[in-house]
Amino acid sequence: xxxxxxxxxDTVTRPSEGMRQxxxxxxxxxxxxxxxxxxxxxxxxxxxxIGKAAGLFVPxxxxxxxxxxLTYCGRGDEAIAGHESHILNHEGMGAAALGGISVRPxxxxxxxxxxxxxxxxxxxxxxxxxxVVCLENTHNRCGGAAIPAREIADVADAAHAAGxxxxxxxxxxxxxxxxxETDAKTLVASADTxxxxxxxxxxxxxxxxxxxxxxxxxxxxxxxxxxxGAMRQSGIVAAGALYALEHNIDRLADDHANAQRxxxxxxxxxxxxxxxxxxxxxxxxxTLDGVDGTQFRERLAGEGVLCTGTHEQRVRMVCHLDVxxxxxxxxxxxxxxxxxxxxxxx
Numbered sequence: 099x100x101x102x103x104x105x106x107x108d109t110v111t112r113p114s115e116g117m118r119q120x121x122x123x124x125x126x127x128x129x130x131x132x133x134x135x136x137x138x139x140x141x142x143x144x145x146x147x148i149g150k151a152a153g154l155f156v157p158x159x160x161x162x163x164x165x166x167x168l169t170y171c172g173r174g175d176e177a178i179a180g181h182e183s184h185i186l187n188h189e190g191m192g193a194a195a196l197g198g199i200s201v202r203p204x205x206x207x208x209x210x211x212x213x214x215x216x217x218x219x220x221x222x223x224x225x226x227x228x229x230v231v232c233l234e235n236t237h238n239r240c241g242g243a244a245i246p247a248r249e250i251a252d253v254a255d256a257a258h259a260a261g262x263x264x265x266x267x268x269x270x271x272x273x274x275x276x277x278x279e280t281d282a283k284t285l286v287a288s289a290d291t292x293x294x295x296x297x298x299x300x301x302x303x304x305x306x307x308x309x310x311x312x313x314x315x316x317x318x319x320x321x322x323x324x325x326x327g328a329m330r331q332s333g334i335v336a337a338g339a340l341y342a343l344e345h346n347i348d349r350l351a352d353d354h355a356n357a358q359r360x361x362x363x364x365x366x367x368x369x370x371x372x373x374x375x376x377x378x379x380x381x382x383x384x385t386l387d388g389v390d391g392t393q394f395r396e397r398l399a400g401e402g403v404l405c406t407g408t409h410e411q412r413v414r415m416v417c418h419l420d421v422x423x424x425x426x427x428x429x430x431x432x433x434x435x436x437x438x439x440x441x442x443x444x
């Protein structure tokens with residue numbers, strides 16, 4: 099079978115042998131009835147690492163964000179999120195469709211940051227009433243940028259001054275913490291609730307967790323059930339997530355180094371403009387000029403290198419635990435060869 103270097107996303111990772119063994123040995127119960135000890139252990143460990151009082155295991159990050167918004171907001175309430183946020187661009191507008199919640203955008207800069215002054219001026223205290231401001235770290239569509247604690251706190255201060263809560267979509271929060279040489283708890287201290295994914299760079303097959311105050315998590319538990327996210331013997335997958343927390347956080351620095359190596363090489367190639375956000379973590383973005391982006395992806399896939407993008411000309415490549423330094427070194431000349439072979443766009 100031909101070698102495939104899959105840079106489409108860190109969601110394509112497969113459980114390691116150690117993770118599979120942990121899942122096979124998992125002690126399980128009925129999580130809906132509160133009887134699954136492995137899920138409980140995962141929720142407690144996740145909350146501890148994030149510095150919040152409690153956690154709630156959910157099937158996906160999208161559901162985590164939606165459960166959170168449903169818990170903060172009533173019908174007709176409003177959430178604020180960046181215009182490039184995952185909540186606005188990749189979650190099917192579930193908050194509006196299922197919760198009657200308006201998500202009002204504010205501008206993200208090239209690195210995914212939002213201006214605290216704009217947040218303060220956008221908050222509405224009458225009808226519709228703003229109940230939560232949503233941040234994202236790392237910021238997926240803005241280069242995978244890692245946003246420092248002080249910049250999160252500045253937005254949180256503006257929201258809290260108006261009596262509004264702050265939710266952090268931290269799908270890759272441990273990437274941000276590693277890149278910033280801090281711990282996740284310190285990084286997210288100013289946010290009221292945080293969710294993060296196990297199925298991205300942490301390498302587990304499924305799942306995310308919402309963390310926050312005990313009372314909030316208990317209300318969120320009811321909304322998880324409302325959405326069909328209350329699982330039964332989910333300790334099997336929770337065991338994979340626990341294994342990821344124990345073994346796959348420190349190694350994220352390897353993914354970042356691979357991404358920086360890949361970005362540095364691509365930056366020297368023709369027809370390429372690197373993303374202004376740079377490469378903080380495991381995501382590499384660049385825009386193609388003078389060649390067709392769809393042809394680029396198709397030809398590159400034919401050479402065994404897979405990637406995606408946010409639009410036809412903007413390419414995204416993601417490093418993860420199933421991509422080695424040797425894979426990156428093999429991918430670089432293939433990318434260069436494909437770029438050189440493409441006809442000039444008319």
